[in-house]
Amino acid sequence: MPWWAYLGGVFGAATVVTASLAVNSPLALSGAIALGLGGQVLFSLAADQWGFFGLPARRLDLRDLMAVLFILAGSVLVIISGGAQA
Template identity: 65%
Template sequence: MSSPDAPQPNPLHLLAAFGSGGLLTMMVFLNGEAGSHGGALFSSWLAHGTGTVAAIIFLAVLWRRRPATGETRAKAPLWAYLGGVSGAATVMLTSTTVNTPLALAGTLALGLAGQVVFSLAADQWGFFGLPKRRLGLRDAGAVALMVVGSLLIILFGVGASA
């Protein structure tokens, strides 16, 4: 049970997170298709090249709409730029594994389990300036259920006996 003073999640935020999971699935599938035709490096270049063009267009639109103010923003820490490196590695790894017997479901199941484990470590030790959070039995149970679910998908999913 949550404490009475704990903030309740915004339904729009829950919907946005759920939608991002759907987009992630579509992205991994499309990267896997590109990887099956041109390899993992091609898949990564294609995804990031498309993202770069989209970002340039998006920034151009925002730049034209931005009011002129003397406001300056704080610079991002140097480690924040490593997101591109991990993104490129993620695209290459997923576009490779989705074309193996793991398939799309197995790749995503293990990927999500890895995300949860890393995010719990980030909460526990306060990585990247996050506030430290003491992990409990509920967190361990969630990880265990995700790992078991991943194994069920991989070992007993559709086409597993093929």
């Protein structure tokens, strides 16, 4: 097993720092969440396509893109509908 497999927590901690910087900015909570979800989904598409960090690569198909589009569009609606603060 590669040594870096133990370092997931470092990235988790870095997430908290960058996320709080984004939330306490002109983006506000909803903008930070929307952009964060976007970054997460874009990364996951690349991770599956090329098999990042030793996990199996998976060929992306139309169904993946449809699922991504529906869930991101729905998330944006929930975010702008007011309260929803994930």
